[in-house]
Amino acid sequence: MLFLDEPTTGLDAQSRRETWELIRELKQQGTTVLLTTHYLEEAEQLADRLAIMHAGRIATSGRVADVVAERPSRMSFELPRDHFLGDVPPLAPLGVSSYEETGGTVRLETTDLQRTATALLVWARDRGVELRGLDARSATLEEAFMEIAKGLDSEEAR
Incomplete structure (x- = not known):
């Protein structure tokens, strides 16, 4: 050891x-x-395996993939000027937990990245829509750590 x-x-x-x-x-x-x-x-x-400690306590532990998988994944893309967010398939059934559109760029958080990405890509293919700037990624360990620390800090403040 x-x-x-x-x-x-x-x-x-x-x-x-x-x-x-x-x-x-x-x-x-x-x-x-x-x-x-x-x-x-x-x-x-x-x-x-890892353990994340906060204030001298183990806040979470497990395989890296499992700790990260507990956090939402992200997708972003630009819709063509002649398309709107309402044109894409309904997002909630695809695992999307939150979304925003700013200046034609759509940003999603999803609990099921593969299902969300597949549905959006099939939709785009079937309609001949190019999703410029497409980016799909799982949460990082840093994001998981920050979320855990933020949650624990707010609990301690109560």
Whole structure:
């Protein structure tokens, strides 16, 4: 078992990546690595399981994918000038939890990114609509962390 406390603090990008590769090699050889870090990208890259602590307590734990999956994914795209948000398929049945349109750009949050993206892409294909600037992505560990911390801070303020 190897304990590492903030192993890449102060390292340049190349050295950080080399350290990550060394840690991955150690894990492949069967070494259990307990790593503390403030770099969420580092945790996302290296952790099989993680625990997020806040105010000395574990606020959440689990596989990185599971912690991130609890947060909404995002999609954004530009509608052509001759189309409106009301032209797209109904959003709620697609897992969309919130949306906004500003200047022709549509931004969605969804609990089911694959279903939402598939339905919108099929709609666009069938109508010959180009969704410029299409971007679809899952939440990041940083977003999950910020949401968890924000929620806990507001609980403590009560």
